[in-house]
Amino acid sequence: xxxxxxxxxxxxxxxxxxxxxxxxxxxxxxxxxxxxxxxxxxxxxxxxxxxxxxxxxxxxxxxxxxxxxxxxxxxxxxxxxxxxxxxxxxxxxxxxxxxxxxxxxxxxxxxxxxxxxxxxxxxxxxxxxxxxxxxxxxxxxxxxxxxxxxxxxxxxxxxxxxxxxxxxxxxxxxxxxxxxxxxxxxxxxxxxxxxxxxxxxxxxxxxxxxxxxxxxxxxxxxxxxxxxxxxxxxxxxxxxxxxxxxxxxxxxxxxxxxxxxxxxxxxxxxxxxxxxxxxxxxxxxxxxxxxxxxxxxxxxxxxxxxxxxxxxxxxxxxxx
Amino acid sequence: xxxxxxxxxxxxxxxxxxxxxxxxxxxxxxxxxxxxxxxxxxxxxxxxxxxxxxxxxxxxxxxxxxxxxxxxxxxxxxxxxxxxxxxxxxxxxxxxxxxxxxxxxxxxxxxxxxxxxxxxxxxxxxxxxxxxxxxxxxxxxxxxxxxxxxxxxxxxxxxxxxxxxxxxxxxxxxxxxxxxxxxxxxxxxxxxxxxxxxxxxxxxxxxxxxxxxxxxxxxxxxxxxxxxxxxxxxxxxxxxxxxxxxxxxxxxxxxxxxxxxxxxxxxxxxxxxxxxxxxxxxxxxxxxxxxxxxxxxxxxxxxxxxxxxxxxxxxxxxxxxxxxxxxxxxxxxxxxxxxxxxxxxxxxxxxxxxxxxxxxxxxxxxxxxxxxxxxxxxxxxxxxxxxxxxxxxxxxxxxxxxxxxxxx
Numbered sequence: 218x219x220x221x222x223x224x225x226x227x228x229x230x231x232x233x234x235x236x237x238x239x240x241x242x243x244x245x246x247x248x249x250x251x252x253x254x255x256x257x258x259x260x261x262x263x264x265x266x267x268x269x270x271x272x273x274x275x276x277x278x279x280x281x282x283x284x285x286x287x288x289x290x291x292x293x294x295x296x297x298x299x300x301x302x303x304x305x306x307x308x309x310x311x312x313x314x315x316x317x318x319x320x321x322x323x324x325x326x327x328x329x330x331x332x333x334x335x336x337x338x339x340x341x342x343x344x345x346x347x348x349x350x351x352x353x354x355x356x357x358x359x360x361x362x363x364x365x366x367x368x369x370x371x372x373x374x375x376x377x378x379x380x381x382x383x384x385x386x387x388x389x390x391x392x393x394x395x396x397x398x399x400x401x402x403x404x405x406x407x408x409x410x411x412x413x414x415x416x417x418x419x420x421x422x423x424x425x426x427x428x429x430x431x432x433x434x435x436x437x438x439x440x441x442x443x444x445x446x447x448x449x450x451x452x453x454x455x456x457x458x459x460x461x462x463x464x465x466x467x468x469x470x471x472x473x474x475x476x477x478x479x480x481x482x483x484x485x486x487x488x489x490x491x492x493x494x495x496x497x498x499x500x501x502x503x504x505x506x507x508x509x510x511x512x513x514x515x516x517x518x519x520x521x522x523x524x525x526x527x528x529x530x531x532x533x534x535x536x537x
Numbered sequence: 538x539x540x541x542x543x544x545x546x547x548x549x550x551x552x553x554x555x556x557x558x559x560x561x562x563x564x565x566x567x568x569x570x571x572x573x574x575x576x577x578x579x580x581x582x583x584x585x586x587x588x589x590x591x592x593x594x595x596x597x598x599x600x601x602x603x604x605x606x607x608x609x610x611x612x613x614x615x616x617x618x619x620x621x622x623x624x625x626x627x628x629x630x631x632x633x634x635x636x637x638x639x640x641x642x643x644x645x646x647x648x649x650x651x652x653x654x655x656x657x658x659x660x661x662x663x664x665x666x667x668x669x670x671x672x673x674x675x676x677x678x679x680x681x682x683x684x685x686x687x688x689x690x691x692x693x694x695x696x697x698x699x700x701x702x703x704x705x706x707x708x709x710x711x712x713x714x715x716x717x718x719x720x721x722x723x724x725x726x727x728x729x730x731x732x733x734x735x736x737x738x739x740x741x742x743x744x745x746x747x748x749x750x751x752x753x754x755x756x757x758x759x760x761x762x763x764x765x766x767x768x769x770x771x772x773x774x775x776x777x778x779x780x781x782x783x784x785x786x787x788x789x790x791x792x793x794x795x796x797x798x799x800x801x802x803x804x805x806x807x808x809x810x811x812x813x814x815x816x817x818x819x820x821x822x823x824x825x826x827x828x829x830x831x832x833x834x835x836x837x838x839x840x841x842x843x844x845x846x847x848x849x850x851x852x853x854x855x856x857x858x859x860x861x862x863x864x865x866x867x868x869x870x871x872x873x874x875x876x877x878x879x880x881x882x883x884x885x886x887x888x889x890x891x892x893x894x895x896x897x898x899x900x901x902x903x904x905x906x907x908x909x910x911x912x913x914x915x916x917x918x919x920x921x922x923x924x925x926x927x928x929x930x931x932x933x934x935x936x937x938x939x940x941x942x943x944x945x
Contacts, residue, residue, distance in 0.1 A: 232885055235567040261571055341942040350943065372561050373885060384943035389882040391939065438559035441547035502544070 221253050221275045223524060226291065228259030231283025232393070233370050236438065240499035241280040243506075247520040248278070260285070269298055276301040276527045278520070279496055283369050287496045288314040299532035303523050305495040309471035313495045316366045316398045319470060323490055326469030328462060330490045331401040331481075332357050335366070336387060338395050350387075353399045354380050360402040365393035369494065371433050376402060403481040403489045407432055408449045409504040410463030411477045411497065413519065414526060419460050420508035424449035440502055447511035455486040462488045474526040477505050553679045562896060565884050569893030575925035577912040578893040580720065580868045582780050586836050591828050599818045611814040613806035615641025615790070619817050622824040623790050627776060630752050632766040634774070634792045640802050641812050645750060645777040645789035648801070649676035651808070652746055652773065652791070655800045656710050657682050664702070664709040664743075666694050668871075668900030668909070670720045673713055673748065684902045685709055689719065691862065693726025696733045703741050711744045711773075716764060718751040718867025721900050721911035725865055728761045735767045748775045751867035753833065756841035758865045770794055780868075781833050782823050786816035840868070843914040843922055850923045854930025856937055868915040873908065874933070877940050880910040883932065892928040 225248070227241020228234055241257045248255035258268055260281070269277070277300055285291055289310035295302045305313065312318045323330045334353040340346035354361070363386035365373040373393035375386035383399075390397035407425040412418065424446040427436035436442045449456060459480055466478045470493060477497035480488045497505040499516075509519045569576050599607050614620070620636035627634045642648040649672065657663065659681035665674065667686035674684070685702055688695045694714055702709075712734070716726035726734070738745050747764040765774035777789035791801055805811075823829055847870055851861055858875045874880060881896035897909025912929075914922055 230568055230571065230573075232561075232565050232568060232888070235564050238567075338939065342938060345942070347942045347944065370564075372564070373882075384940070385879065385882070387943060388936070388939060389879065392882050392884070392886040434561045434564065435558040438564075439557075440544035441550060442558060444547070 221524075221528070222273055223248055223253055223255040223276055223278055224269065224272065224274045225255055225257045225278045225280055226260060226265075226286065227257050227280040228261050229281045229283065229286055230261045231281070231285060232368065232372050233282035234261070236370060236498055236500060237280060237282040237286065239501070240282065240503070243499050243501070243516065244278055244280045244520050247517040248524065250517045251521045253521075253524075260291070265291075266294065266298070269295075269300060274300060276303070276524060278303045278524055278527070280499060282496055282498065284314075284367060287369065287494070288367065296532075301527040301530055301532050303527040304474045305470075305472045305476065309473075310495050313470045313472060313476075313493050314367055316364060316492075317396055319493055320398065320400075322469050323466060326465060328465050328469055328490055329488060331403050333398055333400040336397050336399065338391050341387075347384075350383060351380060354383065357399050357401045362400050362402045363387060363390050364398050364400065365390040366396035366398050368393040370437060370498075374433065376431070400491065403483050403491070405481045405483040405489075406449070406451070408451070408459060408480050408482060408488075409477055409508065410459055410466075410480060411475075411505040411508040412463065412467050412472070413475050413505075413509070413514075413522060419464060420505070420514075421447050421511040422449040422451065422456055422459055423447045423504050423508050423511070424451070425504070438500070438502060443502075445504070445507055447507055451482065452486070455482060455488075458486070459488045462490060466490050466493060475505070475523045553681050556678050562881060562884060562899070565888050566893065568888050574888060574891045574893055575917055575921045575928070576893045577914070577917065577922070577925050577929075578895045579916065580913045581916045582784060583836065583839060583916055584783055584785070586839055587783065587832055588828070591832070592823070595819055595822045599815070599822055603818060607815045607818050609814055611811045611817065613640070613802050613811050615639070615812055615817060616821070619788075619821040620790070622821050623776060623778075626753070626778070626781065626824070627763075627765075627774070627792070630749075630760055630763055632763045632774070634765070638795070638798055639790050639792045640798060640805060641817060642789045642791060642805060643787045643809065643812055644779060644784065645748060645775040645791075646672055646676065647787075647805070647808075648775045648789055648791040649673050649746075649748070650679070651801050651804045652711075653677045653680040653682075654804045654808075655797065662707055662709045664699060664712040665902075666714055666719070666722070668721050668897065668906060669713065669902075670715055670748065671895075671899045674900075674902055677713070678902075682710070686901065686903065687712075689722050689724055691724060692730050693719070693724055694730060694734060696730055696737060699734070700737055703737070703743070709743055711746050712738060713746045713748065714764070715748045715750070716761070717749055718754065718864055718869070719871075720751070720867070721869050721895065721897070721909075722871040723862050723864035723867060723869045724871075726761065731761055731764055731767060735764055735771070739768055739771050745772045746775065747772050750775075750777045750780055753781055754837055754840055754868070755866040756837065756844060765792065773797060778820055778824070781836075782820060782829065786820050787813065788816060788820045837866075840866075840915055843917075843919055844870070846919045846922050847912065847914040847926060850926035850930075854927045856930070856933050859933065868913050870912045870914065872910045872912060874910065875937070876908050877944075878933070878936055879907045881907060883936055886936075887929065887932055890928045890932055892925045892932075894929065 289307035292307040334356045411420040426444040477494045479492040657680035664685040765772040774792040895911040897906030
């Protein structure tokens, strides 16, 4: 792959900007270590289209997190520019990033995902949906977790024990997105299932044990705040079920190259998919690089492999 | 493979680091730092107003005249000549200080850390204002204190609350206060309260740490005497050149009685041997002559106009059930939102609208302040301040509407 010039897209304007810059730096360093001519482009710093049109670039590695980078916007743009890029295609990104769509798609495909309900800001503002807020609770049960429909890194997420706390949690979620997803809280073991080069490689499951008990933003990005076990300390049957469910998820959402599903395994050993990521974090505390390491794959090899998928696919879109 | 540790030091960290964690709000500030976001968040002095020619002269002069000092280690206390200049700054506010009683620090922030190091054992009580300067809370937190929070009203610290606490038997190691143009509350302690506080603390043998970064940035009215001038033996005074010159030079100072001072100097030497000789010389030279004074006059008038623009914009765009104060100087306006609004939860939506502020919770160690926000008028231009406040006002109106729709 020498002579290959790779633009690593990182940063951006989403709330996950900082995380993305760290992911991007690690990916760029890894690709350079592999002898590639890799450099970082921050779409919040430079006009992206202009920069990509004028530079000679073999492929883009997408290390953006959150809106634009994960919702299909950048992917669609790269297809228009005819540039190969890593990861899932535009429509599938759009579907995976939006929890409202992703939950529906998973449910339709028989992927176990906790009961949920959706409330949109417009339904509240214009259609009087506030009067039937209790129905969300009836549908989902308590305790519940309230999330923005489009966001990452557990931002804007609130656990709700009492119905009275629901309005505040919904407002918090709606600060990040136009809709809030209320999901039944599953008590259990949190595991992350990572995939590289679907369908051939589901990486070892990583078990997440936050010291505070909650895998929130602080627990994710403060080194030492969370313990990880890879592979997860699950009975082999349970681990197998998790892998099957993860594979089902990746297929249902048409994810490719690299992705991660976050699962909760309840007391009966049943896994529930609670989140999916088309551009999983690549920072020093991120789950996917950890899973790869447990499989004996170093970060440089991992990034090179992911890039390889993009290069072999070329600049074609799904419709070509 | 058993436990997978991303941080091999995870089990080694000192207990005092337990509060140091990544946070959502911090992550949002990374986006808010983008130039397309109007930041009413950071308290950054408007250093663009400092004449570049003058600073270049100062730098060139220092390097031409005293390179062997500028590039060398210095004493832990800071040079006598600089301390004289800093004492002169204090005299501007009517406070007499002997340069011998002073240690120069890396900003007043280092002085806060040194005070924690010298005075605070784990579990000790520190009395702070509610709200309190977040940087002081962070600096002190490393020494594992408990905070006693004393409310502020329009006259500053409610000294009666402190008195009640003392009567209940609470024994704070010291009282920390920002009496002038408080960060974040913008309020200035009244003369009456100053007398009251100083008398109470003298009586109770509880020292006061007086942090006065903004004192010289007064837009209107007469200055109150500093606490230090009212009771030199019981007040440790902290000053900084960050607001009158530049935060980039990292020059602050503490004035204290000889015993405390000696320990502060030893603690400072243990921490960093000495301050930056280069920037201390720059500061000394900058504060010589009269140019700094005219520059400061211009800065104060600029900040005053920006405050006026912010207050006018608040009046025009903020909902009727929000309230705020009118600071007579400094950098900040402190906003009280209707209780059902959560400023921290709203920050993401604000950043989405390309405007940022600091949510009130940062300034209370006990989680209060959800319905408060701090707006800084020091750095953005007047146009940007007006536009930023307008965007925030629209956001608040939308949030109010959303809240009402959730509680029909």
